[in-house]
Amino acid sequence: xxxxxxxxxxxxxxxxxxxxxxxxxxxxxxxxxxxxxxxxxxxxxxxxxxxxxxxxxxxxxxxxxxxxxxxxxxxxxxxxxxxxxxxxxxxxxxxxxxxxxxxxxxxxxxxxxxxxxxxxxxxxxxxxxxxxxxxxxxxxxxxxxxxxxxxxxxxxxxxxxxxxxx
Numbered sequence: 827x828x829x830x831x832x833x834x835x836x837x838x839x840x841x842x843x844x845x846x847x848x849x850x851x852x853x854x855x856x857x858x859x860x861x862x863x864x865x866x867x868x869x870x871x872x873x874x875x876x877x878x879x880x881x882x883x884x885x886x887x888x889x890x891x892x893x894x895x896x897x898x899x900x901x902x903x904x905x906x907x908x909x910x911x912x913x914x915x916x917x918x919x920x921x922x923x924x925x926x927x928x929x930x931x932x933x934x935x936x937x938x939x940x941x942x943x944x945x946x947x948x949x950x951x952x953x954x955x956x957x958x959x960x961x962x963x964x965x966x967x968x969x970x971x972x973x974x975x976x977x978x979x980x981x982x983x984x985x986x987x988x989x990x991x992x
Contacts, residue, residue: 833954833977834947835872836968837865838961839985844881845900846889855893857987858900865904868956868981875952877905877912880943880959884918901958915946915957940967944974956981 842853843861868874883897890896895903905912916939917925925942927935940963947955959967961984968978 831953831977832975833979834971835868835874835954835956835979835981836964837868837956837958837982837985838964838980839958839982841881841885841960843900843985843987844879844958845891845894845898845903846881846886847891857990858894860987861985862900862904864985865901865956865958866908869904869908869910872954872956872981874910874954874956876950876955877901877910878915878943878947878950878955878957879913880916880939880957880963881914882916882918883914885916901956911950911952913946913950915943915950917942936963936966940970943967944970948974961985 839861843858845858847853865877869877879899879901881899881901886897886899898906899914902912902914917927921942922929925938927938943957943959944967947957957967964980964983968980971978
């Protein structure tokens with residue numbers, strides 16, 4: 827399958843719904859369950875053959891939730907339950923150092939990270955692939971996918987749970 831025939835379904839969201847926890851932002855478990863259900867429906871509906879995401883085991887360990895399996899995200903759990911391959915594509919701190927990515931998250935760093943996601947995706951995915959990422963990256967990563975001959979398909983610019991209240 828050529829790159830232009832490789833559809834990548836994009837789901838933008840906030841990282842808290844992927845299953846990490848920051849002290850000031852504790853997402854209720856039922857919202858995580860809703861996101862998992864959304865992802866599993868998309869996997870069925872679009873014939874998704876792999877799931878990848880902007881996340882790393884390091885981030886999940888640093889911001890772990892006591893009600894989640896260690897090193898597992900919601901997209902990972904959704905994929906495992908449906909026996910679909912899954913991959914974390916965001917570089918850990920050692921890989922960020924190799925790529926000369928600082929933690930400033932400026933435009934240059936974002937582009938380097940998004941290029942790394944693409945590199946990971948190229949060597950991992952069976953297509954169609956579902957890619958979960960922070961909503962602020964949807965446009966830029968979609969452009970990179972298109973420029974690389976992939977077919978980005980936007981499912982959600984910014985997924986939120988129903989009846990969400992912060």
